[in-house]
Amino acid sequence: MIPELGKYAFAVLSSYGVSILLLVGLAWMSVQRARKLRQRLEEVEARMKRHG
Amino acid sequence: MSIWEYANPKKFIATTTPILPWLTGAAIATLVVGLIWGFFFTPEAANFGASVKIFFVHVPSAMMAINAWAMMLVASLIWVIRRHHVSALAARAAAPIGMVFTLIALFTGAVWGQPTWGTWWEWDPRLTSFLILFLFYLGYIALWEAIEDPDTAADLTAVLCMVGSVFAILSRYAVKFWGQGLHQDSTIAKVGERDPLHASYYLPALICMAAFVLIFVALVLIRTQTEIRARRIRALEARMRA
Amino acid sequence: MIALLKRDLALAVRAGGGFGLGLAFFLIVITLVPFGVGPDTGLLGRIAPGIVWVAALLAALLSLDRIFALDHEDGSLPLLATSPLPLEGVALIKGLAHWITTGLPLTIVAPVLGFLLNLDTAAFPWLLASLALGTPALSMIGAFGAALTVGLRRGGLLMSLLVLPLYVPTLIFGALVVARGAEGFSTHMPLLMLAGITAGVFALMPFATAAALRINLR
Numbered sequence: 001m002i003p004e005l006g007k008y009a010f011a012v013l014s015s016y017g018v019s020i021l022l023l024v025g026l027a028w029m030s031v032q033r034a035r036k037l038r039q040r041l042e043e044v045e046a047r048m049k050r051h052g
Numbered sequence: 053m054s055i056w057e058y059a060n061p062k063k064f065i066a067t068t069t070p071i072l073p074w075l076t077g078a079a080i081a082t083l084v085v086g087l088i089w090g091f092f093f094t095p096e097a098a099n100f101g102a103s104v105k106i107f108f109v110h111v112p113s114a115m116m117a118i119n120a121w122a123m124m125l126v127a128s129l130i131w132v133i134r135r136h137h138v139s140a141l142a143a144r145a146a147a148p149i150g151m152v153f154t155l156i157a158l159f160t161g162a163v164w165g166q167p168t169w170g171t172w173w174e175w176d177p178r179l180t181s182f183l184i185l186f187l188f189y190l191g192y193i194a195l196w197e198a199i200e201d202p203d204t205a206a207d208l209t210a211v212l213c214m215v216g217s218v219f220a221i222l223s224r225y226a227v228k229f230w231g232q233g234l235h236q237d238s239t240i241a242k243v244g245e246r247d248p249l250h251a252s253y254y255l256p257a258l259i260c261m262a263a264f265v266l267i268f269v270a271l272v273l274i275r276t277q278t279e280i281r282a283r284r285i286r287a288l289e290a291r292m293r294a
Numbered sequence: 295m296i297a298l299l300k301r302d303l304a305l306a307v308r309a310g311g312g313f314g315l316g317l318a319f320f321l322i323v324i325t326l327v328p329f330g331v332g333p334d335t336g337l338l339g340r341i342a343p344g345i346v347w348v349a350a351l352l353a354a355l356l357s358l359d360r361i362f363a364l365d366h367e368d369g370s371l372p373l374l375a376t377s378p379l380p381l382e383g384v385a386l387i388k389g390l391a392h393w394i395t396t397g398l399p400l401t402i403v404a405p406v407l408g409f410l411l412n413l414d415t416a417a418f419p420w421l422l423a424s425l426a427l428g429t430p431a432l433s434m435i436g437a438f439g440a441a442l443t444v445g446l447r448r449g450g451l452l453m454s455l456l457v458l459p460l461y462v463p464t465l466i467f468g469a470l471v472v473a474r475g476a477e478g479f480s481t482h483m484p485l486l487m488l489a490g491i492t493a494g495v496f497a498l499m500p501f502a503t504a505a506a507l508r509i510n511l512r
Binding site (some may be wrong): 007008009010011012014015016018019021023026027028031032033037038040041043044045047048051 | 277
Binding site (some may be wrong): 136146184188190191192194195198199208209211212214215216218219222223226227230 | 382443452456458460465470481498502509510
């Protein structure tokens with residue numbers, strides 16, 4: 001199934017691998033931070049309401 | 053109804069939240085299709101062999117690395133002229149994404165250069181320009197991180213972005229004078245000319261480019277929302293302490 | 295404006311102004327390079343233009359944070375901002391003062407160091423010319439970097455990160471002038487480009503510097 005890459009195997013595979021890894025890493029970090037801050041904002045807003 | 057209504061943070065979050073799942077889905081779908089097509093179903097090129105498959109990550113990321121900076125410049129200008137906070141935050145949100153694209157372009161360029169040019173790194177105008185672009189991203193992000201007051205930070209980084217753009221273009225041409233390149237010229241815009249990109253590469257390349265654009269937009273929206281929320285938390289906490 | 299220039303020069307020359315420090319740093323960097331690459335005179339001669347230019351760049355960088363930091367600490371920066379002198383003029387003078395205290399002495403000393411590095415004698419006039427033309431741009435770009443980071447407590451390192459990429463075009467054309475001069479080629483194009491960069495930097499950078507200062511003083 002994997003196409004014949006010959007002497008370029010390392011170059012092709014590593015560039016696909018690293019690119020996907022970097023993109024996924026960036027997306028994961030963005031989503032994690034988004035989730036964390038959304039929760040914190042809800043907490044802070046709830047606290048604001050309680051204190052008026 | 054004008055486009056500036058979206059500069060209201062609340063309105064921005066309200067409109068972008070329902071779009072985001074679709075956008076993310078489209079980004080992932082095009083990326084998967086484009087990369088699988090590029091990896092499995094493209095022929096070897098006569099002069100590059102199988103290494104031509106790197107094209108499908110190298111070129112879109114390089115393109116978006118530059119476009120991300122251009123978007124930051126536009127957002128900075130909007131912030132300076134119209135003082136919409138969302139604009140400044142979007143510029144901030146875009147910087148790390150642009151930096152990652154630059155990194156991808158540099159890395160894939162290096163591993164592509166190794167077998168075809170026989171060297172990992174060549175002080176070639178295009179490669180060098182990207183290294184400089186990477187440094188610009190680093191400085192820009194560092195300046196955002198260093199300044200406490202959000203409005204001051206937004207103003208100063210906007211000034212830096214504008215000055216940096218001028219110098220980035222200047223460096224690009226300076227670097228061109230300074231070295232003869234191994235890097236070939238852009239092939240995308242050469243359709244119909246003597247040495248065009250082969251038709252069997254054209255479609256997957258376009259899909260990959262679309263994928264990178266979608267990824268960029270989706271990530272910018274997510275990160276801008278995060279920055280808006282971070283700002284709001286700061287404001288609320290300051291009010292509570294008062 | 296003249297009074298401000300005189301004041302800045304007097305402050306720099308007086309003890310603690312760091313007037314000689316940049317020069318000493320320049321000398322040390324150039325002395326260290328042969329230890330790093332070996333005493334091969336042919337090799338040294340070939341890389342001399344680049345070394346002299348990089349050393350000049352680092353020496354200029356060393357004293358950049360003093361441009362506005364001292365005035366910021368003792369509170370004279372807000373005074374300057376409210377004086378009848380436009381802030382753009384202040385920025386220009388500050389950059390000029392920095393050049394007179396670092397760039398100018400560097401330019402004068404550089405030929406002596408060229409001998410140390412076995413630079414081709416044909417390149418000496420070009421070395422002088424390129425440094426005289428290029429170092430003012432280094433000072434003015436540096437003033438902008440200093441203005442961006444003036445409010446920060448540990449801005450020095452950040453400023454280097456911001457300023458050094460901006461130095462790239464100046465460095466390329468400056469070193470190119472010397473390298474071409476040494477090989478006997480025409481230095482016309484890089485010299486003109488270098489002059490163009492310096493002129494453009496002096497025309498536009500004071501505005502960017504003043505804008506950054508205003509934001510920081512707000």
